[in-house]
Amino acid sequence: MTDHTRPPAPADTPAPVVEMTDISISFPGVKALDSVSFRMFPGEVHSLMGENGAGKSTLIKALTGVYTIDSGTTRLGGEEVSFHSTAQAQDAGISTVYQEVNLLPNLSVAENIMLGREPRRFGSIDTRRMRAQAREVLEGLGLDVDPGSLLGSHSLAIQQLIAIARAINIDARVLILDEPTSSLDADEVAELFRIIRSLKESGVAILFVSHFLDQVYEIADRLTVLRNGRLVGEYLTPDLLRIDLVQKMIGKEIATLDDLEQRVRDAEADAGDPTVFLRAQGIGRRGAVAPVDVTIHEGEVVGFAGLLGSGRTEVARLLGGIDRVDSGTVVIRDEPARLRTPRQALSRRVAFSSENRRAEGVVDELTVRDNIVLALQADRGWFRPIPKKRQDELAESYIQALNIRPADPDAVVRNLSGGNQQKVLLARWLAVAPRLLILDEPTRGIDIGAKAEIQKLVVSLAENGMGVVYISAELEEVLRLSHRIVVMRDRRKVADLANEDLTVDSLLALIADGNGDDTDGVSR
Known part of the structure; x- marks a missing residue:
């Protein structure tokens, strides 16, 4: 249900620099935007909010000339415009900086x-x-x-x-920042926000797209919420409580974070004496990460915490066979294991899901079905193709289980939202029936609804006996899901602790000074 709230324009601002009215765009079988209106004012930071698939990317592409609109009007500086390419939009003063830096x-x-x-x-x-x-x-x-x-x-x-400097050098009146903080640490975010505020003071209208609610509430003056291709409303940021924003984005109650935390704690209480699935001793890689010991039990979520560059991803890649170890040993279910390639890891039922889903994850040009069966086919061997009927069964099963939208196995993955691409990637690894699933930033750059679904999936997988390594820059997320947390700093393990009385502050202290109990952390 839409309320189409529209707060007043800023004082002394006669007209918005961008005004899109009743924009509609349809693709075969999908109404991507349905009479959506959107505006931006000079000297304001505006955030476009909504779940993956809500229409945010489509609206931005309509504004920047990537998509041609079916109906509606766009005005720039009060004059009606119609862009047919990004070059035309850029020449008119609309510049975009994407999550993946597209420079040379x-x-x-x-x-x-x-x-x-x-x-x-x-x-x-x-x-x-x-x-x-x-x-x-x-x-x-x-x-x-x-x-x-x-x-x-x-x-x-x-x-x-x-x-951003390049964008400003073309005299941008409108600057679109698409997930600009997804790979930045706190100091880098602060520097970016300093520049955003400086540009705002110079009169640039800035569209800040992010799934980090804390950052949105820190930097944005105004919010526009979309849901299922429709406008929910426009709000001044201080006037909209975060819980209300979430409800407007997803249109329904979601499982509370406390519910997930309680399920993790209940699993700990019921675990008894857990079985060790993997024990790595002294594994390392010169120039990447110092030798480290890691133990992972069946049915256990082990969170890796640390700043960017701390070594958390490097250890995960060694465990997943993505990078070769040059020291140490790995034992899986009491048998020595060589994990020098992803295929060797898969043969021992260890699956690795990369943080870079575009370069090392989904294959954009393939369908949802093809992406889901890809790892299973590779593990089976290319000379033993999976029967089409079995491919259809797998695809339909995981589309339903993970709520992948659109629910079409023939949909090309590049046309899916980021959250749904991430679900397709998870489906691929679940299809090989791993006993250890390594997830590197599985919720980065996706909306809060898809994030909650993935978090619930992780808890469910652990409840059913799967071991999970979980890496996230969001410490609250790591604490919420993990039975045990490995803390990395300066490419070394500095702590390995049961997640009992840990808080974000205590975890930050460990990350900062490393004064933790650097044991094997086998107790739960």
């Missing part, structure tokens, strides 16, 4: 900022003037970065700030 790491910072607009002298690029102009843009944003340095030599956070 093999070029310099200056070359990326000025790409396509390089100053020339006698027919050739004037490198000195190009770097001087790039330095001026960087200094305007308060960034101390050498314009001549290679973009790829900088952290992802700096690369995203360079992408």
Whole structure:
């Protein structure tokens, strides 16, 4: 049920810089947007909220010229516009910085900022003037970065700030930031927010798309909520309680976080003497992570906590056979195990789900069915194809079990929302019937409804005897789901503790100074 709330415009602002009215877009069999209206004001940060599949990406693509609208109007600066490409939108002053930085790491910072607009002298690029102009843009944003340095030599956070610098250099009136903080730590988020506030003060209208509610409430002035391709309403951020926002996004009650936590605690109480599934001793990889001991029991969720670069992903990749260990041993069910390739890991029923679902996860061009059966087919061997009937049964079973939308096994995965792509990836690994499932950032960049469904799935898998390694930058999530937590810092294990009286503050203290009990953590 929509309330179409529309709070007043900011004082002294005569008109929105962007105003989309009654926008509708349909794809074969799907009404992606149904008479949605949306507006942005100069000097405001606006967040577009909704579950995956709510229509957020479609609306942004309609604004930036990726999709042609079926009906409705778009006005920019009070004038009706119709963009048929992102280049047209960019020329009009609408620039987008995506979650995956779409710059060229093999070029310099200056070359990326000025790409396509390089100053020339006698027919050739004037490198000195190009770097001087790039330095001026960087200094305007308060960034101390050498314009001549290679973009790829900088952290992802700096690369995203360079992408923003490029966007601003084209005189953007509207800046769209798509999940800009998904791979940033707290200090990097603070730096990004400093720049956003600076741009806001200069009159730029900023669309901030994020699934981190804390960040949305910290930076956004205004929210627009979509659900199932329809407008729910527009709200001033201070006027909308977080619980009310969640209810408007999902349109129903969701299982409370306390319910999940209680199920984890109940499982601990009923566990008795758990069976060890995997014991790794002294596994490490030179230049990646120092030797570490890890024990994982059947029916246990082991959370890996630490800052980006702490070594948490590196250990997970060693356990999943993605990267080769160069020290230590692994024992699975009392038998020595070689986990030097993903296929070797799968043969021992260990499955790894990467944090980078685009590069190491789903195959965009394939269907939902093809993606789900991919690992099972690889494990079976390509000369023994899975019968079509069995593929259909598997796909339909996991589509229903994981609530994948649309519920169409022939849907091409690239057309699914991020949350549904993540569910397809989980279905692929569940199809091989693993006994240990390693999940690296399984809820990053997806909406709160899909996040709750995945968290409930993890708890259910553990209740049914599966071991789970769970990595998340959100410490509350790690604490909520884990029976035991391994803390990493500076690519070393600094603590391995039962999750009994741990809090976010105590976990942060361990991450900061590492004064924990660095034992094997076999007790529960």
